Amino acid sequence: MQAILLDPPQMYAALDNVAYVKVNLHKSKVMLLSMMAGFFLSIGVQAFVCVTAPTTTPALTVLGAVVFSFCLIAIVLCGAELFTGNCMMLMAVFQGHVPVLDVVIDLCLVWFFNFIGTMIFAVMMYGTGVNGYYTELTGNGIRLCAMAAYKTHLNAWEMFFRGIFANFCVCSAVLLGVSSKSAIGKQFGIAWPLVVFIVCGFEHSVANMYTFAEATLLACDVKNHGYYWLNLTLCSIGNVFGAAILAVIYWWSYLRVNPDPTDASPKVAPYGKA
DSSP: OOOSBOOHHHHHHHHHHHHHHHHTSOHHHHHHHHHHHHHHHHHHHHHHHHHHSSOOOHHHHHHHHHHHTHHHHHIIIIIOOOHHHHGGGHHHHHHTSSOHHHHHHHHHHHHHHHHHHHHHHHHHHHHHTTTEETTEEOHHHHHHHHHHHHHHTSOHHHHHHHHHHHHHHHHHHHHHHHHBSSHHHHHHHHHHHHHHHHHTTOOOHHHHHHHHHHHHHTTOOGGGHHHHHHHHHHHHHHHHHHHHHHHHHHIIIIISOOOOTTOOSOOOOOTTOO
16 A cells, blocks of 8 residues: 655655756746745735734634645645745755755745745735725725734844744645645645744745735835835845755755765665666
8 A cells, every 4th residue: 555655764855856856947937936836825915814804813813824824735736936945955955966056046036036926916916905905995904014014113133033933834834745645635734834833923035025015005104115125135034044954954864875884774866876
């Protein structure tokens, strides 16, 4: 009977191979799939706003977080390129299978087109009137403006450290998603780390892209707009660090070639060799 769950060595070897595939994607595919990831993240944030607009009670926050998890489930199962998830390619860099420059280029390209995707989605969502317009906000719009204002009033170190923990959770969700071979298993594995990330109030750079874009269109609080870029910059750096924690520890534990010549344990084969 075929196993429905990959064990850790198999899971990290699979991620190592995924990284190799990602950096070799045609750049046009990377752009389009990155925009799609921006769309998915944006609709997840908007769904969270709609659920939590009436009140910010813990119960509704958890429910909103569960609804929000749709975005990463769609990204993983449908196939899209998300900046924060792609940071796990650092594992393949440490393994020596992917050049660091290729990963840096990929992450920059994915970040930019995640941003473009969220901008396009924000304009389209503004057109629906779900959040209201800059002349008159709905309950959703008021809630979104409050979220944007809160994020801009964080201290710089808070933005950075919340970015670390946000991507620690997101990359954990990606790992759990990869570990399962069933659709339902992937969904459960992805959803719960995202619920943790949301209820703890951590900062995800791509999710914030949509929040700030829509807040700008709604003219929520123009004096805070300069802080949007500070938040995105520090959160993005923090997101990379969050992924690096997982990448370093699990690369060292499961993928690193053991230098002990007496160790007969299996090694991960280089690409092109069995």
